[in-house]
Amino acid sequence: MATLGSFAAGFGQGAIQGLPFSLVLGPFGMLFGVIATESGLDLVQVMGFSVLVIAGAAQITAISLMNEQAPVLVVLATSLAVNLRMGIYSAALVPHFGGLPLWKRATAAYWLFDQPFALTSVDVAKNPKRTRDERFGFYLGVGIPLSILWYIVTYLGATLGDLIPGDIGIDFAIPATFLALIAPLLKSLPHLAAAITSVAGTLTLSNLPFNSGLLVAAVIALIVGAEVERRFVEPRQRGR
Amino acid sequence: MFDANYVWTIIILLGIGTWLIRFSFLGLIGERELPVYVKRMLNYTAVAVLPGISVPMVLHSANGSFEPLRITAAIAILVIGVATQSLMKSIGAGLLIYFGLSALL
Numbered sequence: 181m182a183t184l185g186s187f188a189a190g191f192g193q194g195a196i197q198g199l200p201f202s203l204v205l206g207p208f209g210m211l212f213g214v215i216a217t218e219s220g221l222d223l224v225q226v227m228g229f230s231v232l233v234i235a236g237a238a239q240i241t242a243i244s245l246m247n248e249q250a251p252v253l254v255v256l257a258t259s260l261a262v263n264l265r266m267g268i269y270s271a272a273l274v275p276h277f278g279g280l281p282l283w284k285r286a287t288a289a290y291w292l293f294d295q296p297f298a299l300t301s302v303d304v305a306k307n308p309k310r311t312r313d314e315r316f317g318f319y320l321g322v323g324i325p326l327s328i329l330w331y332i333v334t335y336l337g338a339t340l341g342d343l344i345p346g347d348i349g350i351d352f353a354i355p356a357t358f359l360a361l362i363a364p365l366l367k368s369l370p371h372l373a374a375a376i377t378s379v380a381g382t383l384t385l386s387n388l389p390f391n392s393g394l395l396v397a398a399v400i401a402l403i404v405g406a407e408v409e410r411r412f413v414e415p416r417q418r419g420r
Numbered sequence: 421m422f423d424a425n426y427v428w429t430i431i432i433l434l435g436i437g438t439w440l441i442r443f444s445f446l447g448l449i450g451e452r453e454l455p456v457y458v459k460r461m462l463n464y465t466a467v468a469v470l471p472g473i474s475v476p477m478v479l480h481s482a483n484g485s486f487e488p489l490r491i492t493a494a495i496a497i498l499v500i501g502v503a504t505q506s507l508m509k510s511i512g513a514g515l516l517i518y519f520g521l522s523a524l525l
Contacts, residue, residue, distance in 0.1 A: 200508045203515070220421045225431065232435030237473075242430060246422060255430050260437045265469045271445035272462040278446065289443035298466050352490055352518055355474035359494055360511035362470050363501020374464040375471045382472035398468040405464030406457065 187317035190310065194299065194321025201295045201322075202329050204357040208236050209330045213337020216243050223338050230334035234327060235293055238262040264395055268402075269297040276304065276315055288316070291323030298361045305365075370413060374405030489525070493518035 209230065216226040216239075229239045238259040245255045269292055277285060300319045303310070310318070365371040381397025388396065478494040480486060493514045501510035 200511065204511070221427060225424075225427050228428070228431045229434075232431055233438050235438055238434065238438065242434060246427070246430065252426065252429055252433075256433055256437060259434055260441065263438050263441050265473075266438070267441045267444050268462075268465045268469060270442055271458075272465045274445050275459060275462075282447070285446045286443060289439055289446055292442035292446075294470070298470070301466050352477070352493070352515075355477040355490075355494065356497060356511055356514050356518070358470040358474040359478075359497045360501055360507050360514065362467050363498050363510055364505045364507070365467055366498070366502050367505075371464060371467045375467040378468050378470075378472040379475045382476065386476065394469070394472045397472050398465075401468035401472070402461040402464050405468065406461040409460060409463070 183313050186311050186314040190314035190317025190319075191321035192317075194296075194303075194318035194323075195325050196321075197299050197303075197318075198295060198322035198326050201326060201357065205236075205295070205326055205330055206333050209333035210337035212236055212239050212243075213334045213339075215240060217338045219243050219247050223335075226334060226338040227331065230331055234290070234330060235263050235266075236330075261395075265398065266292055266297075268398065272297070272301065273319075276300070276312065277319075279312065280316065284316070288319065291320060291327060293323070293326075294358070294361075295326055296320075296323035302361075302364065368413075370405045370408040373408045374401040377401040377404040489518060489521055492521075 212230065213226055216229060217223075221229075221243075229242070233239055233242075241262050242255050242259040245258055250258075270289070273288075273292070277288060280288070296319050299322045300315070303315070303318055362371075362375060366375060378397050378401040381400050382394050385393030385396055387393070474494070478490050496517050497510045497514035500513050501507070504510065
């Protein structure tokens with residue numbers, strides 16, 4: 181019972197902290213519904229994407245390549261490349277969820293999109309003493325309500341698609357979310373160094389195929405963050 | 421209209437592939453302890469990936485055009501986010517600036 185109680189407490193907090201993201205995921209999911217429907221997918225296919233794939237950027241990538249009649253393998257490789265960052269998320273959650281039973285980890289993997297990962301990471305820094313069950317509750321508390329919203333807005337976008345103009349700049353909502361997520365972390369020097377490396381690296385390597393520039397830049401940024409921490413932050417802490 | 425086989429092949433394989441990426445480390449490693457250096461690097465995953473996705477989208481809109489308004493709104497989000505440490509305030513201000521000004525201009 182105690183376990184269920186702490187899971188529920190975490191779930192509630194996660195759900196509340198995830199709520200602001202409905203403002204971003206709502207229009208984004210609707211945008212996907214509109215684009216997919218206008219590209220010629222039927223309602224079941226549009227919903228199939230949002231329920232089975234549940235990764236907006238990759239879903240939109242897939243549709244745009246399908247519109248160019250790209251072969252299945254190219255569509256898959258490019259869209260999966262967009263999702264490869266989630267492999268890093270998966271690794272990042274191992275210290276927190278690695279000890280859970282296999283079926284719980286397999287289930288949790290379904291909700292491993294940007295917002296549950298990012299909010300859980302921020303929460304680890306803010307509340308390092310949460311129990312594993314409470315933290316797992318927090319993670320699913322962010323993910324499950326947002327996923328239900330994702331299905332609903334996809335459906336709305338697919339059915340009401342013709343009423344929504346495609347050119348009002350709603351794609352800006354994606355970087356807006358991501359920047360708002362990382363901004364509070366930039367007060368720390370290693371985080372700032374990693375963020376700058378990520379941007380500089382991605383822009384420099386933007387010609388690499390299949391979005392791999394982003395991934396190469398991310399790996400370099402991880403090393404820069406860890407090195408800055410090791411050289412500048414840890415010695416200072418030891419000196420205290 | 422697309423061929424239904426084409427569409428469903430992509431949906432199902434993309435769904436399985438995405439789940440496998442998400443499950444990868446959680447599924448393989450389980451309780452095994454990660455090396456200290458790897459753990460330290462993983463503190464920086466969010467700031468290593470998300471800025472790299474965001475900044476090109478700020479510099480160019482979906483149709484490839486350069487919009488100073490996006491850069492203004494993005495800087496506002498970062499400054500307000502660092503100053504207030506509040507997600508809601510920074511995203512609210514940023515979207516308000518972006519959609520407000522683009523309606524006006």
